[in-house]
Amino acid sequence: MATVSVAKTPSAPPVDFKNEPLLAGEHTLPASWWTSEKIYDLEKRAIFYKSWMFTVHSSRFKKAGDYFSYTVAGINFFIIKNKEGELKAFHNVCRHRAYPVVRKDEGSSVVVGCKYHGWSYNTDGKLTKAPHFDNVEGFEKDENSLYPINIHTTTQGLVFVNFCQKDNEDFVPFDDWFSGLSTELDEFDFGDYDYHMSYELDGDFNWKTLMDGYQECYHCPTAHPGLSTAFKMETYQVVPKSRYCRHYAEIVKEKVEIDNEEKDADEESSWFGFGKKKEAPKKVEKKQNPGGEFNGLWVYLFPSNGVNCYSPAWYSIRVLPITATRTILHYDIYTKKGLDDTAKKEFVDFLQLVELEDFNLCQLTQKNLNEGVYSTGYLHPNKERGVVYYQNIVAEMVKKHFAKEQEAGKSINPAFVGHAAKNPNVQELEAICNKLECGGSSGESKLDW
Numbered sequence: 068m069a070t071v072s073v074a075k076t077p078s079a080p081p082v083d084f085k086n087e088p089l090l091a092g093e094h095t096l097p098a099s100w101w102t103s104e105k106i107y108d109l110e111k112r113a114i115f116y117k118s119w120m121f122t123v124h125s126s127r128f129k130k131a132g133d134y135f136s137y138t139v140a141g142i143n144f145f146i147i148k149n150k151e152g153e154l155k156a157f158h159n160v161c162r163h164r165a166y167p168v169v170r171k172d173e174g175s176s177v178v179v180g181c182k183y184h185g186w187s188y189n190t191d192g193k194l195t196k197a198p199h200f201d202n203v204e205g206f207e208k209d210e211n212s213l214y215p216i217n218i219h220t221t222t223q224g225l226v227f228v229n230f231c232q233k234d235n236e237d238f239v240p241f242d243d244w245f246s247g248l249s250t251e252l253d254e255f256d257f258g259d260y261d262y263h264m265s266y267e268l269d270g271d272f273n274w275k276t277l278m279d280g281y282q283e284c285y286h287c288p289t290a291h292p293g294l295s296t297a298f299k300m301e302t303y304q305v306v307p308k309s310r311y312c313r314h315y316a317e318i319v320k321e322k323v324e325i326d327n328e329e330k331d332a333d334e335e336s337s338w339f340g341f342g343k344k345k346e347a348p349k350k351v352e353k354k355q356n357p358g359g360e361f362n363g364l365w366v367y368l369f370p371s372n373g374v375n376c377y378s379p380a381w382y383s384i385r386v387l388p389i390t391a392t393r394t395i396l397h398y399d400i401y402t403k404k405g406l407d408d409t410a411k412k413e414f415v416d417f418l419q420l421v422e423l424e425d426f427n428l429c430q431l432t433q434k435n436l437n438e439g440v441y442s443t444g445y446l447h448p449n450k451e452r453g454v455v456y457y458q459n460i461v462a463e464m465v466k467k468h469f470a471k472e473q474e475a476g477k478s479i480n481p482a483f484v485g486h487a488a489k490n491p492n493v494q495e496l497e498a499i500c501n502k503l504e505c506g507g508s509s510g511e512s513k514l515d516w
């Protein structure tokens with residue numbers, strides 16, 4: 068059975084925030100940034116290969132060898148629990164001839180064996196077996212470990228990865244990147260929730276199309292009609308922090324009148340599943356807000372992730388760009404320990420309804436962005452503060468990286484890990500390719516410019 072509700076509750080919206088002067092708004096970035104493949108390629112190098120990105124909660128790894136594999140902005144990797152109980156992340160690329168060493172989305176094995184020629188690695192990424200290589204002169208197993216990826220697990224168990232090489236000048240340690248995030252997340256008891264389910268939506272839109280909607284609730288009264296029954300929409304605030312934004316909304320605490328004779332179950336359900344109608348008695352009654360027990364704790368994590376906590380469940384959204392105009396939305400839902408199946412289903416139903424409403428907004432918005440007649444629009448300085456904030460970071464990171472590449476006269480990929488190619492023949496041949504590609508800005512290039 069569920070443990071008794073703990074004292075942890077998300078804090079209320081800051082009261083003084085709304086009294087800040089209403090400064091002039093800014094405009095969106097140009098629509099071409101939502102449609103251009105060249106811009107998306109540049110965003111990969113400038114943003115996705117330098118950012119700390121949320122992936123999973125550590126509670127999903129039960130024993131040594133448990134792993135999950137992911138693809139984010141074109142990079143395929145996996146996270147595995149080692150024998151010491153630590154989580155490690157590696158590129159899913161065999162050091163022999165680059166076949167993926169892990170083929171499933173999730174699994175468990177303390178030996179990661181490549182199914183091409185049989186090389187094997189342990190949970191620390193060390194090469195343990197390379198058939199027939201024992202007597203090959205100059206071959207060192209120690210020099211052929213899987214390529215590691217930076218990983219950070221917060222005290223709440225949230226797991227982040229960062230593809231940027233540590234010796235790259237643009238690498239930022241987790242605690243500097245998301246300064247203050249961990250303290251903020253302590254307002255929620257992640258340990259009282261278990262993984263429930265995942266699902267995906269495949270969208271014909273740019274990753275920023277979804278983030279634009281995620282970063283404001285200006286659209287909520289018109290696009291999410293069920294939402295205002297549970298939270299006071301006038302209190303909804305998006306407060307920029309350190310590359311993340313805290314979303315606040317005050318819950319409606321007073322009891323509300325429910326007329327059982329006139330309301331049907333759908334109307335009575337909240338936007339996350341509380342308040343299922345009881346069959347009887349058929350009379351007007353007062354009951355607790357169906358919206359749950361506390362103010363929401365919702366966090367946007369630059370560039371394209373979100374963690375949203377409610378009393379019955381919390382869920383993550385990972386916005387995974389595939390091309391400039393195709394994006395997969397991946398949702399993982401974790402429900403409160405002991406929550407019954409009906410309540411779980413109600414939460415999932417409501418979440419999927421709201422997310423589908425957002426998904427449809429994105430589909431039609433992107434269609435118009437693709438038309439090429441619209442360029443930019445005015446953003447509300449308060450209601451769309453979160454959009455202004457994250458788009459500014461996008462613009463700054465892209466501009467900075469672009470300037471760097473212009474100066475160098477070549478594309479720079481911060482995720483490139485092939486520096487170990489010591490063989491002079493390889494270096495010579497790579498230099499030829501570098502010269503041919505020079506001046507192009509294809510993010511597909513894995514060259515060490």
Ligand code: FES
Nearest residue numbers: 161163164181184
């Ligand atoms: S590519 Fe993995 S063993 Fe050859």
Ligand SMILES: [Fe+2]
Nearest residue numbers: 280290291425
């Ligand atoms: Fe929305």
